[in-house]
Amino acid sequence: MSDQHNSSNIYERFAQVMQQTRDLVSNMEQLQDQITAILEENVELSIENEHLRQIVKKGQAKHDDNHLSGSRQNLKELYQQGFHVCSEYYGKRLAPNESCTFCLDAIFGHDQGMTK
Template identity: 35%
Template sequence: MDNRSLYDSFDQLEVELSTTMNQLLEIKESLQKLVEKNAELELENQHLRQHLEEIDNRNATPSRQELSRSRMNLEKLYEEGIHVCNVFYGQRRKDDESCAFCLDVIYGERSK
């Protein structure tokens, strides 16, 4: 290879490398935008999940662990088919039907 062709090859390689470098910079910028958007969406998703959880907690009936020991005992009796309300206390629930009075005694307001 003579000096002229070597120099031309080197110039051509330099142009190709410059083009490749520009493409890499564009890809890097695109990737940076995607990473930022992804982080933003993950944060928004987390906030939405927390908001949904708060709404669910407001609407949910108390879980078994939140019940006092006496209410857990009443719940057990109720699940065995016995009324625990003051209206029908001690009577068998026919066909295990629900009783709003019993449910209010077990899961009603906490301030009682």
């Protein structure tokens, strides 16, 4: 009976190790899927990052052309669309054909004059 008890115990241990191995393989497959997803996302972000670098480079080239920083260029575009960009009236609509000295000063600064 002792041999039968030992055989049963060995079989149970073997079954337990087999289940642990299956669980380990399942966990490894899940990790592999996660690693694959992360690597794919990394490639996508690298491509997007390179695209954004190119856009920034173009923006810097434009900055050199018209001597306005990117943020001031954005303010100029908002102003040209009819919105105040000065701290006094920021976001309010300009009346038709209205100009605002404060907005022009915010866009072009003191040293660049008050021209559009």
